Structure formats: C-alpha cells, structure tokens
Amino acid sequence: MxxxxxxxxxxxxxxxxxxxxxxxxxxxxxxxxxxxxxxxxxxxxxxxxxxxxxxxxxxxxxxxxxxxxxxxxxxxxxxxxxxxxxxxxxxxxxxxxxxxxxxxxxxxxxxxxxxxxxxxxxxxxxxxxxxxxxxxxxVKITEDELKTYFEENKAQFAQQKQVKASHILVETEEKANDIKKKLAEGQDFAQLAKENSTDAQNKDKGGDLGFFGSGDMVKEFEEAAFALKVGEVSAPVKTEFGYHIIKVSEVKAAQDASYEQSKSQIRETLFGEKAQAEYSVLMQELQKEYKIENYLEKKAEK
Missing domain, CATH: 1.10.4030 (Triger factor/SurA peptide-binding fold)
Structure with a gap:
C-alpha cells in the first residue's frame, strides 16, 4: 500500500x-x-x-x-x-x-x-x-549562473505547507472506531500502529509517514491531515485503502523561496547538468591516455 x-x-x-x-x-x-x-x-x-x-x-x-x-x-x-x-x-x-x-x-x-x-x-x-x-x-559554476537559475526556477524553491503525520490503517470503520477509543483511553499511538495497522511499509515505524505536502497523498487523507492541529488525532478517514486514524506531530509553514537556502541545491543541479557533458570529454581524454585492447571487438571484425 x-x-x-x-x-x-x-x-x-x-x-x-x-x-x-x-x-x-x-x-x-x-x-x-x-x-x-x-x-x-x-x-x-x-x-x-x-x-x-x-x-x-x-x-x-x-x-x-x-x-x-x-x-x-x-x-x-x-x-x-x-x-x-x-x-x-x-x-x-x-x-x-x-x-x-x-x-x-x-x-x-x-x-x-x-x-x-x-x-x-x-x-x-x-x-x-x-x-x-x-x-x-x-566543472566551473559561477555566481551569476546560480542566481540566474534561481530566478528562472524560483517557484520550485518555495516551501509549501507541510505536515508530519502518522497513521493507523485498518479494513473496517468498526475497527477504526475501536482504535480511536483506545487512543482516547491513553493507549500509545505508535504501539497500536505496530499491532493493528495493515500498512506493512510504515507500521513498524509506529505509522510514521514523515513530512508531506499538498498533492503527495490521496485527497481524502490529505484533507483530513491538513485540517488537524499538532497533537490532534482524526476520526476514521475512509480512502481506497481502508480506514485511517491520523495523528499530526509537526507542521512546517509555507515559506517564500530563498536564494541563500537554495544555493547548495542549485549548485548540485548545475553540477549534474554540466558533469554529464564533461564526463564524455573526460572519458575521451582518458581512453587516449590508457592502452585499451578490446578483444571482443577484434573477434567481431573477423
């Protein structure tokens, strides 16, 4: 799932x-x-x-x-x-x-x-x-190149609102309500996730899904999670996967794009783009420097 x-x-x-x-x-x-x-x-x-x-x-x-x-x-x-x-x-x-x-x-x-x-x-x-x-x-990357890339791609460096949530996924609404009741009685969310959640990928982490933003989750789940305050637990939420009990543990507010915060990421991106072309040049130079004999190629020519 x-x-x-x-x-x-x-x-x-x-x-x-x-x-x-x-x-x-x-x-x-x-x-x-x-x-x-x-x-x-x-x-x-x-x-x-x-x-x-x-x-x-x-x-x-x-x-x-x-x-x-x-x-x-x-x-x-x-x-x-x-x-x-x-x-x-x-x-x-x-x-x-x-x-x-x-x-x-x-x-x-x-x-x-x-x-x-x-x-x-x-x-x-x-x-x-x-x-x-x-x-x-x-590979040389100038400050002007970094700033130009930032200005041309500013939208992708803005941080949208994100929430960090955990969930317990079960097959029926009755089971979800039972878990909700146990949580209200003070039982541990992570432990209940390990014991009951059908989400095999996350149950052993106490149902922890990490941070996610808008568009990362299925619609019903996302709407419920973004409506919760930190520490709140949802009522059962139905999706195509079953019924979820969701708990939000942290919220990151939306932030405008920052050049200084994005600089290292931009440098890495530009390095990757330039390195692809430079790699071909490097290999051409090195293959002239090293003695290479391709016997498979020679065999094919016979």
Missing amino acids: ELKFPKIKRSVIISFLILSITLAFAAGCSNGNSNQDVVASVNGEDITKNELYELMVKQNGQQALDALISQKVIELEAKKQKIVVSDEDIQKEMETYYETYGGEEAFAQTLEMSGYSLDDVKKELALNIKINKLLEPR
Whole structure:
C-alpha cells in the first residue's frame, strides 16, 4: 500500500543490470567443463550455460564490455590521482537513497525485488563518487549562473505547507472506531500502529509517514491531515485503502523561496547538468591516455 503518489527515482544501480549477469556467466564459462553446465532443458534437450553466455555476449556483450572498460579506466585514474572514497562518503549517499525510497526498509525491499544486493549499491556509489571527484576540478559554476537559475526556477524553491503525520490503517470503520477509543483511553499511538495497522511499509515505524505536502497523498487523507492541529488525532478517514486514524506531530509553514537556502541545491543541479557533458570529454581524454585492447571487438571484425 502506497499512500504517496509515486515519485521514486529508478536510476539506482541500473548500469549493473547487464554487467553483473554477463560477468557471472563469463566467470562460470571460463572454468573448463563448466562450459557445459545445464541451465535449462526442454523435453530433455539441454540448454547449457555456454549457449546462454554466447547469446548474452552477442546481444549485450559489447555494451557490457564498454561499461567495464570505462569502469577500469575510472578506477585507474582515481588511483593515479590518489582519490579515496571513505565509508562516510558512501553512507552520506546511502542516506539520500533512503530518503528517496521512503526509508531504509523500503529501500531494502526495492533492492530485493530488483535482485541487487547492498554491496552492489555501495560499489556503484563508490564508482560514482570517484567520477564526481574527477569531474569537480573541471566543472566551473559561477555566481551569476546560480542566481540566474534561481530566478528562472524560483517557484520550485518555495516551501509549501507541510505536515508530519502518522497513521493507523485498518479494513473496517468498526475497527477504526475501536482504535480511536483506545487512543482516547491513553493507549500509545505508535504501539497500536505496530499491532493493528495493515500498512506493512510504515507500521513498524509506529505509522510514521514523515513530512508531506499538498498533492503527495490521496485527497481524502490529505484533507483530513491538513485540517488537524499538532497533537490532534482524526476520526476514521475512509480512502481506497481502508480506514485511517491520523495523528499530526509537526507542521512546517509555507515559506517564500530563498536564494541563500537554495544555493547548495542549485549548485548540485548545475553540477549534474554540466558533469554529464564533461564526463564524455573526460572519458575521451582518458581512453587516449590508457592502452585499451578490446578483444571482443577484434573477434567481431573477423
């Protein structure tokens, strides 16, 4: 169940998709008799690991190899420039992912469904951090550019009113009224959420949904939450998901856009835009500097 409208960024670890599968089979197919390991069969006719690997190389091999070559070049150049990625660097980026995906648990669930591991994520992050550190001296952003971007996009930096709320979701109005009664008797909201809420994503956090603004939640839920004062608990609220008991714990008032408060975010945005173009230039320069032999490409030419 997802009360919030989907705003999740799906760019995490995408480059590992073809790469990791191809490498796994490449490793498996490089060990003698393992070329004939059976991965499937149809009416007793075997499909071997070698057949699967050859098909994957034919379809995606060059793309995967190009990614590996670029990765190796980045690693060597980062080592040459003595660029080090600390655990703190990686954890800082992990916190951003947790926030984007609605918490550490939700991020872990997304990883599990995608077939990736936390180690895959951290390896990809370490590589991205090295790329950024290589690009930082090459990407120049002026004060005029920052101010121009702010003026042209001022609306997106204004803070709308936000509330921080928790909820307990149940299937029936009768159950919701029963919980409302228990709360009136002094029972703990978070504990009741853990014991009763059908919202598996948030129940173990005491039903905490964090801060949200207008348009982030389904209409009935949002209207009820924004009508509450801090500390107030709602009557049962019906939505397409069931019946909610909502408690508001904090309110952030709307604020006009502030250049100084937005400056670091603007710098990050402009860096991302410029870095994409500069990355291509950097890789062209580095690929001339490092001796690269692509045997897969040579094989295809024969």
